[in-house]
Amino acid sequence: MSIKRLLRTFKVQNYWQRQGLIKYIFVFLFLGFAFRIVSVNQLDAGKVSLQEKGVKQTINKLTETARRGDILDRNGEILASSLILKKVNLDPTKVQLEYIPKLATALNMSNKKLSKILAKKRKIGSRYLIIKKNLMLTDPIISNIVKLQKEKIKDRTKVCRIKKKKDKVELLDRALSFLKVKEIKITYSNIKSCQKEKIDGLVLQEDTYRSYPKGASLAPLLGRTHRDSGIETEFNHVLAGQDGKKQLKYNQNSRGSYFIPEIISTLKHGQDIKLTIDSKIQYHAYTALEKSVKKHAADSGSAIILAANGEVLAMANYPADDPNDRSVYNAENYRNRVLSDKVEPGSTMKPFTMVLALDQNKITATADELIDVSKSIGHIKSD
Structure with a gap:
């Protein structure tokens, strides 16, 4: 028998058996995929279906921070601002490390x-x-950071990293390992790789700072944010406002907007x-106090100045x-x-007594004047 005829016989030998085997393999794979599709659809992630979990993962929540209101005096002067x-x-x-x-x-x-802070x-x-x-927005540090973040490729620093690479195994050794004749120990080599990179791990974020231009003169009256005192706390519900919150949700049925x-x-x-409050009168009252x-x-002192109509022009405390x-x-x-602070009734009436005495010219408002009370106080005689 010639070689060509022998090859032809070998090709057609067991043809139907081989074809049947391939069909069985395809049927098996089809049934396997069908079973997996059904099981994935019925799969639960806890109490939530996998489909619902996937939808939840597409939800993105955004928060817009509300700006805190200012506190002003009667003339529009800023007493507290963010x-x-x-x-x-x-x-x-x-x-x-190369960017430090x-x-x-x-x-x-x-x-x-x-370097010391980062290492710690x-x-x-x-x-x-x-x-x-x-x-501040005009601070040179901000412009320096922005410039560093936006460096051009040619100006970037070359960063070197050590990477572990699996050592190559000879074909013969792999074959012997597959046949379980020889055990191969996997080894790695350290390879140094250097390339220009942008600085990483650096973020410039927005921040707010509550400023009090009049300093200590109004501190006890205004208080301070995040502290339980003063106008800042008493009227926090008015000053704070409300943060805006939005939720971006994937919608496959929407047209043009996902x-x-x-x-x-x-x-x-x-x-x-x-x-x-009049901030100028407040300052002079605080300084005098x-x-x-x-x-x-x-130990301490307090002063209050009222307008003729009863409005408070200054309310000072020291320290x-x-x-x-x-x-x-x-x-x-x-x-x-x-x-x-609690004040005894007698002390609150003393200023009115002094004003009455001044009004009737019984006393004068001189710094060196002394009032003799050794014999009597008004119509009350001393014993």
């Missing part, structure tokens, strides 16, 4: 100090570090509050802290003694 600032947030686990010198220069810090945070696995905060914004709560900025308390070595200094908080120095 400034829009910036802060620099770092992820110590992502900032490349550039980052330190941008932050106006020493290279050594920044990286050691404990911290991924959140506010390295700079309360930055994510329909659904408003959960409407954004409402805080309202301004206008007081009857401070001098008087220090002169007489008193008081500067609310712009967040490093110090003494609750006693934020206590509004005019409203909170």
Whole structure:
């Protein structure tokens, strides 16, 4: 028999058996896929179906922060206001070591100090570090950070990384391992790879700062945010406003818009509050009170100035802290003694007695004047 005829015989030998085997394989695969499709549709993720879970994963919630209202005096002078600032947030686990010198220069810090801070945070696995905060929009640090983030490819720093690569195994060794004749130990080699990258782990975020331009003179009256005192707390529901919340939800039935914004709560900025206080009169009252308390070595002092119609023009207390200094908080120095301290009825009537005596020219308002009460006080004689 010739070789050509032998090959032809080999090709047609068991043809129907081989064809039947292939058909069985395809049928088996089809049944397997069909079973998997049914099981996935009926699969539950806890108490939620897999389909519902997939829809929930497409939901994205957005929050718009409400701006806190200002506190003004009777003339429109700002007594408390929220400034829009910036802060620099770092992820110590992502900032490349090669970028530390550039980052330190941008932050106006020493290279050594920044390296030490990042190493300490990286050691404990911290991924959140506010390295700079309360930055005014005109601060050079902000422009430095933006410039560093937007570096062109040619100006970027070359970052080197050590990667582990699986060592190549010879074909013969793999065959012997497959046949379980020889056991192969998998080994890895360290390969150094260097390429230019953008700085990573650096974010410039928006921040707000509550500013009190008049300092300590109004601190006990206004109080401070996140502290239980003053106008800031009493009228927080008016000043704070309401954050706006939206939910972006995937909608496959919508036309042209796959994510329909659904408003959960409407954004409402805080309202301004206008007081009857005159900030200039308040300042002079506070300054005079401070001098008087220090002169007489008193523990504290309070003063209130009213207009003819009863409106409060000034309400001063001393001692008081500067609310712009967040490093110090003494609750006693934020206590509004005019409203909170108890005063005996007799003491409250003394100013009226003095005013009556002045009005009837019984006494004069001179600094050196003494009133002799050794014999009598008015019509009441002493024993």
